[in-house]
Amino acid sequence: MPDLQFPDLAELLAVAHVVSLPMRVKFRGIVQREALLIRGPLGWGEFSPFPEYGDAEASRWLAAGIEAGWQGFPEPQRNSIPVNATVPAIAADRVPEILARFGRVDAVKVKVAERGQSLDDDAARVAAVREALPDAAIRVDANGGWDVATAVEALTRLAAVGLEYAEQPVPDIAGLAEVRRRLRASGVPVLIAADESVRKEEDPLKVARSGAADLIVVKVAPLGGVRRALAIVAQAGLPAVVSSALDTSVGIRAGLALAAALPELPYACGLGTVSLLAADVTRDSLVPDDGVIRLREVAADPELLAAHAAAPERRDWWLDRLRRVHAVLASGGGGSA
Structure with a gap:
């Protein structure tokens, strides 16, 4: 990921929202889907590796979220x-x-x-x-x-x-x-x-x-x-x-x-x-x-982000994870976009 498109940790923390969304049916053993959303200059990105994933594996998920918000997507061939x-x-x-x-x-x-x-x-x-x-x-x-x-x-x-x-x-x-x-x-x-x-x-x-x-x-x-x-x-x-x-x-x-x-x-x-x-x-x-x-753009709704905000302890868990995984990605470890 080019340095000019790689946000520092403070920038990510400032735009991070953690949500917990109920499932209609249990899926992969999950009844609540948690995700951390980040808003970059080019749009919204998502960081939602499953809780059991280690930081190196999770770093690829963060790379994908940063690509969405700071680099944008390639030109489409179909809509x-x-x-x-x-x-x-x-x-x-x-x-x-x-x-x-x-x-x-x-x-x-x-x-x-x-x-x-x-x-x-x-x-x-x-x-x-x-x-x-x-x-x-x-x-x-x-x-x-x-x-x-x-x-x-x-x-x-x-x-x-x-x-x-x-x-x-x-x-x-x-x-x-x-x-x-x-x-x-x-x-x-x-x-x-x-x-x-x-x-x-x-x-x-x-x-x-x-x-x-x-x-x-x-x-x-x-x-x-x-x-x-x-x-x-x-x-x-x-x-x-x-x-x-x-x-x-x-x-x-x-x-x-x-x-x-x-x-x-x-x-x-x-x-x-x-x-x-x-x-x-x-x-x-x-x-x-x-x-x-x-194909269309997606913007997270502030009211829905607030309505489905994760409990404080889960928000803290995700923000701590973001700090660790950002360090892995910044150091060149794990995956990269």
Whole structure:
């Protein structure tokens, strides 16, 4: 990140707002989504790494937020971004309720491999999505929750409803390659997408070199900004799906900037997740309309920032985290945009 576009800590602290937004349903074990928002000369940025992430990993999220507010986004190639609906690891009978919040969609991502649930639960959830949307593309996301044998068994079974792809069925790159090999050998037509194996690896291109995936999932914040994500996609040479990290509309705006700037956008993006929040920081939320989100600017609303301000102890926790992570980024450690 060029020095002229890197704000000092005092500048960030002066424009920081910490919010806590209720979730409509539990997602990744979360019922309240906390985020720190910063306002730069070119717009709003978001810093919202999940609490368990260390400072080095979180520094990429701060780099992305600073890019949004102090550097701006690349020129768009398109102004309308197709998005998928997201169905958390809920009971099958709640699927219609969740899908209704997204309006018309052509693709749905279904969470599977939730701890404490069974393959029968996953199959019922996926079948409920197929029943509700007979013509939609369905992709499943295991977040690395299976081992190789379980992944092959599960995807062979779930493939009966017609899967567009399976996202991160196992946690490691070698396992992805083996799942992909076994499915191909068995004639199971499920593509493998890498998510955590791109954004959590020190070398995000390793998954492409290893032949472990048919496509990659890219998220702006974990990769350190729109420009760095664009470079990774270009070097990987694989089709890309742009997704979110349960962001507010401020963070989704950065995801839309990435999707808008990619030379090709072959898959619907996972950027409709504001629909999973029961509140937002803007009155013009970036949510799907007829299966797409149209590119537009986002400004946090002062009244909403105040209404959803985090408790004092949580605000202090986030500001302390900002101080530590800014130091990592300023020193050249962690990620960079």
